[in-house]
Amino acid sequence: MRWIWIDRILELERGKRCVTIKNVSAAEEVLHDHFPAEGDRPAMPVLPNPLIIEGMAQTAGIMVGHAGDFKEKVILAKITKAEFYNAARPGYSIRFTAEMDNYSKAGASTQGVCELIDPHTQEASPLAEITLMFSHIDHNMAGLAFPEHNFVFTGQLMEMLRVSGFTSDK
């Protein structure tokens, strides 16, 4: 299953910032059910907000992983804040900008801004603000052991880096 909610990485600055883009398409199946027409109400296809949070988690997660040379298993551990100001309709793009707030051996906190871009006018308007916490799970407080294999930065996310023109060591 493909679980990638960003389309391209635009900027990646080590330990500081990552910018990605996601195009919202009417062809995406999830939009057909969110929300379908009901009674007199016409269909209102919008990208569900939890998937916008996932897009930010992937954007910020790549930034956090990159800061540790993709050696750490970076897991989304907490959605500290998610505030939405608009809805993401098909035909628009979402620009995710994640910035590193704090980074340590145990994990990281990130600040994120999502903007809705109208490809017709190129105008950007606020979509959401999302603050996240990530855990480096091999250094978790509970002392739990996880598989040695890095199951976070596997094919899909690393492939995203490659097709966007970045390498993991750049």
Place this chain on the structure above:
Amino acid sequence: MTHDEVFEKVREVLEDALGVDEDEVTPEATLGGDLGAESIDYLDIVFRLEKAFGIKINQAELMADNVLSDPQYVQDGKVTDKGMEELRKQLPHADLDAFDESRQVDEFPNIFTVESMVKFVESKL
């Protein structure tokens, strides 16, 4: 900075990190039990305290989690005499008397009260 000023700032940090109301953050409230902190929240609290007070915190120094993962200090889920000695040495900001009675590792997060956070920050200023 006075004790009250430190308390006010710690209270703001805990309100933001844990999404709790001002009146819940009393000096004797426990972070894990009363305020519902989970493990990742402690890292969030550490990051926020560092920023609010301009200090550097090593999480192990605040929580002594290195002691609880060490088999010489913990046996059958309980902290040994040697372990208690080590905890008292590493956590002068915490009140360990109640914990000393049960010594159950899973009750350990309850020793961290708002007041113990304030004392810890004061020791770093």
